[in-house]
Amino acid sequence: MWRHLPVQRPQPNAREFVDILMGRVPQRRTPLVEYIVDDVVMRPIVTDLIGREWVVPQGDRESLRAFLDMTIEFWYRMGYDCVRLEIGLPFLERRLVAADTASSKQRAWADEHEGAISSWEDFERYPWPRIEDVDFFPLEYINAHLPDGMGLLSSHGAGIFEHLSWIMSLEGLCLALYDSPDLVQAVSDRIGMLITQFYEHLLQLDHLVAVFPGDDMGFRSGTLVAPDALRKYCLPWHQRWAQMAHERGLPYFLHSCGNLQAIMEDLITSVRIDGKHSFEDAIMPAEEFQRLYGDRIAVLGGVDLNILSAGTPEQVRQRTRQLVETCGARGRYAVGSGNSIPSYVLLENYLSMVDEALDCMATSGS
Numbered sequence: 001m002w003r004h005l006p007v008q009r010p011q012p013n014a015r016e017f018v019d020i021l022m023g024r025v026p027q028r029r030t031p032l033v034e035y036i037v038d039d040v041v042m043r044p045i046v047t048d049l050i051g052r053e054w055v056v057p058q059g060d061r062e063s064l065r066a067f068l069d070m071t072i073e074f075w076y077r078m079g080y081d082c083v084r085l086e087i088g089l090p091f092l093e094r095r096l097v098a099a100d101t102a103s104s105k106q107r108a109w110a111d112e113h114e115g116a117i118s119s120w121e122d123f124e125r126y127p128w129p130r131i132e133d134v135d136f137f138p139l140e141y142i143n144a145h146l147p148d149g150m151g152l153l154s155s156h157g158a159g160i161f162e163h164l165s166w167i168m169s170l171e172g173l174c175l176a177l178y179d180s181p182d183l184v185q186a187v188s189d190r191i192g193m194l195i196t197q198f199y200e201h202l203l204q205l206d207h208l209v210a211v212f213p214g215d216d217m218g219f220r221s222g223t224l225v226a227p228d229a230l231r232k233y234c235l236p237w238h239q240r241w242a243q244m245a246h247e248r249g250l251p252y253f254l255h256s257c258g259n260l261q262a263i264m265e266d267l268i269t270s271v272r273i274d275g276k277h278s279f280e281d282a283i284m285p286a287e288e289f290q291r292l293y294g295d296r297i298a299v300l301g302g303v304d305l306n307i308l309s310a311g312t313p314e315q316v317r318q319r320t321r322q323l324v325e326t327c328g329a330r331g332r333y334a335v336g337s338g339n340s341i342p343s344y345v346l347l348e349n350y351l352s353m354v355d356e357a358l359d360c361m362a363t364s365g366s
Contacts, residue, residue, distance in 0.1 A: 002049075002351060002355045003355055003358075003359055003362075004079070004355050004358035004359060004362065005049060005077075005078065005079075005351060005354060005355050005358070006045075006049050006050050006077040006078065007076075007077050007078065007079045007358070010076050010077060010079060010147070011149065012076065012080065012081040012082070012147065012148075012149040012150040012151075013081055013149050014081045014082050014149060014150055014151025014207075014209045015149075015151075015209070016031075016081070017031045017081035017082060017151070017209070017334070018151070018209050018210060018251060020331070020332065020333075020334070021210075021251065021253075021274070021275055021298035021300070021332055021333075021334060022251055022274060022298065022332070023298075023331060023332045026331070027328060027329075027330075027331040027332070027333065028364070029361045029364060030324045030327075030328035030333060030334065030335050030357065030360060030361065030364075031080075031081055031334045031335075031361075032078070032079055032080050032081070032334065032335060032336055032354060032357050032358075033080070033082075033277070033300050033301060033334035033335070033336040034080065034084065034301075034336045034337060034340070034341060035084065035212075035214065035255050035277060035278070035301070035336075035337070035339070035340045036084075036340040036341065036342075037074075037340070037341040037350075038340075038341055038342050038343045038345075040105070040343035041341050041342075041343065041345055041347055041350055042074055044347055045074065045078070045347070045351070046070060046073070046074055049351075050073060050074065050077050052070055052073060053070075054070070055067040055069075055070050061137070064137070064138065064141075065141060068138055068141050068142055068145070069145070071083065071085065071142070072142060072145060072146065072147070072150075075150075076147050076150065078354055079354065079357075079358050079361075080150075081149070081150060081151060082150060082151040082152060082153045082209060082210075083142055083146065083150060083151075083152055083153070084152075084153040084154065084212065085138060085139065085142060085152070085154055086154050086155050086156065086157045086213075086214075087134065087135070087136070087138060087139060087154075087156075087157055088134070088156045088157025088158060088198070089129045089131070089133065089134055089156070089157075089194055089195070089198060090129045090133055090134075091129060091163055091166070091167060091191070092116055092126065092127055092129075092167075093115075093116060093163070093166040093167055105343065112169055112170040112171055113169055113171045113172075114169055114171075114172070115166070115167055115168040115169030115172040115173070116167050116168075117167050117168050117172075117183075117187055118168065118169075118172050118176070119180075119183070120183060123183065123186060123187065126167075128190060128194070129194065130194075131194065131197040131198060131201065134198065134201075136201055136202075139152070139154055139202065139205060140205070143205040143206065143207045143208065146207055150207075151207055151208070151209030151210075152205060152207050152208045152209060153208075153209065153210050153212045153253075154202060154205075154208060154211070154212065155202070155211055155212050155213035155214070156195045156198045156199065156202075156213060158214065158215070159213050159214060159215020159216075159217075159234075159238070159256075160188065160191055160192055160195065160215060160233075160234045160237045160238065161215050161216070161217045161224075161225075161230065161233075161234045162214075162215055162216060163191045163195075164184070164187060164188055164191060164233065164234065165224065165225075167187060167191070168184070168187060170224065173225065174225060177225065177226075177229050184229075184233055185232075185233065188233040188234065188237070191237075192236075192237040192240070195237070195241070196237075196240060196241070196244075199211070199241050199244050199245075200244075203244060203245065203248050203250070208250065209250065210245075210250055210251045210252070210253055210274075211241065211242075211244075211245040211250055211251070211252050211253070212253045212254075212255065212277075213238075213241070213252075213253075213254060213255065214254075214255035214256070214278075215234070215238070215254065215255070215256050216255075216256055216257040216258060216278075217230060217234070217256050217257075217258060217260060217263070218256065218257060218258020218259045218260045219257075219258045219259065220258070220259060220280075220282065220283060221259055222258075222259050222261075222262060223258065223259070223260065223262055223263060224258065227262040227263050227266075230263055230266075231263065231266060235263065235266055235267070235270065235271055238252075238254070238267075238271045238273075239270055239271045239272070242271050242272050242273060242274075243272075246272070251274035251275065251298075252271075252272070252273055252274050253273065253274055253275040253276070253277060253298070253300060254267065254271075254273045254275070254276055254277065255277040255278050255300075256276070256277075256278055257278045257280075257339060258278075258283070259283045259284075261284075264293065268293065268296055268297055273297060274297055274298060275297050275298030275299065275300050275332075276289065276293070276297055276298070276299060276300065277300035277301050278301065278338065278339050279299075279301060279302045279304070279338040279339075280304060280305070280338055280339070281304040281306070281338070285302070285304075286299055286301065286302025286323060286327055286338070287302075287323070287326050287327055290326075290327050290330060290333065294327075294330055294331075294332060294333075297332070298332040298333065298334070299327055299332065299333050299334075300333075300334050300336065301334070301335070301336040301337050301338050301339070302323050302327065302335065302336075302338050303316065303319055303320055303323065303335070303336065303337050303338055303353055304319070304338045305337060305338050305339045305340075305342075305345070307319050307349075308337055308338075308341070308345045308346070308349045308350065308353065309342075309344055309345050309346065309349070311349065312349075313348050313349055313352040314352075316349045316352040316353050316356070317352050317353075317355075317356040320335060320352075320353045320356040320357055320360075321356055321360060323335055324357065324360040325360075328360070335353075335357045335360075336353070336357075337350075337353070
């Protein structure tokens with residue numbers, strides 16, 4: 001059923017992957033990229049397709065190493081040039097939890113109405129994490145055990161706006177922007193400084209090839225808060241982290257959902273992102289985004305999540321090839337999902353996307 005999966009003789013080339021996206025070399029192939037693959041989708045691939053035992057970390061180093069070896073093998077045998085894994089600081093944030101209808105797991109989401117900080121008293125009592133609370137072992141282990149040619153894509157687990165809107169709640173943040181802007185500034189600055197410390201550690205990894213954070217700042221028709229609020233409280237931190245990456249000679253790719261047209265020029269000219277990920281056809285297809293901005297930044301992904309979750313395998317293949325033949329032909333493009341691979345994406349559809357992308361590479365002579 002699968003022409004190229006699992007890849008029998010992978011030949012990852014993370015250096016070329018970055019050079020393609022940065023426009024340094026002609027796009028002789030369209031590489032694969034992905035932000036997250038949920039373990040509900042990953043598990044049958046690991047066990048049935050790749051033929052490895054599924055490992056769940058048990059809190060000890062031995063099982064964690066086995067899990068990380070399995071994770072590396074997944075990205076390697078699926079034809080990616082890089083392993084993507086992120087960890088982050090343990091911020092205290094209110095969560096609502098319910099059963100995941102696509103699996104036996106639970107799904108959690110942010111409480112939009114009540115946050116952990118809504119006053120200066122809350123700010124003073126809040127248990128701010130320390131960089132010492134982060135165990136960098138998973139990233140250090142992957143960095144030291146990558147197959148030849150592979151690189152690491154990583155970042156802090158969530159971005160400045162996400163943590164700001166989770167700690168204060170989105171509703172609380174919106175009120176505080178008018179009632180207590182000094183409190184918003186203080187929370188933003190504390191989060192930003194802590195994440196900066198995280199990046200000081202992350203950027204020491206010698207096989208890190210790009211910083212690839214996620215920070216969802218928009219929804220279908222616009223940004224979640226006023227663009228000026230993002231410019232004041234959030235984008236300066238992204239600018240700082242992008243500069244840190246650039247000083248190490250690494251690109252800064254941003255995953256951010258929603259309609260970001262109001263701040264796109266800021267992201268390109270001030271923050272200086274090197275690539276954008278997360279596209280929804282109802283907002284702006286990847287082809288249109290590339291037409292507007294593709295001469296300045298890379299375009300990552302673009303296979304709409306609605307197609308991946310509700311389409312047929314053939315529809316997924318058609319859309320994947322269409323993106324390769326349009327965006328890939330223009331250059332500075334990597335193909336993958338428009339958002340991520342959550343638990344409700346059909347296994348056959350994810351495999352169809354990857355298999356078709358690999359077929360495009362094979363038929364192009366790469």
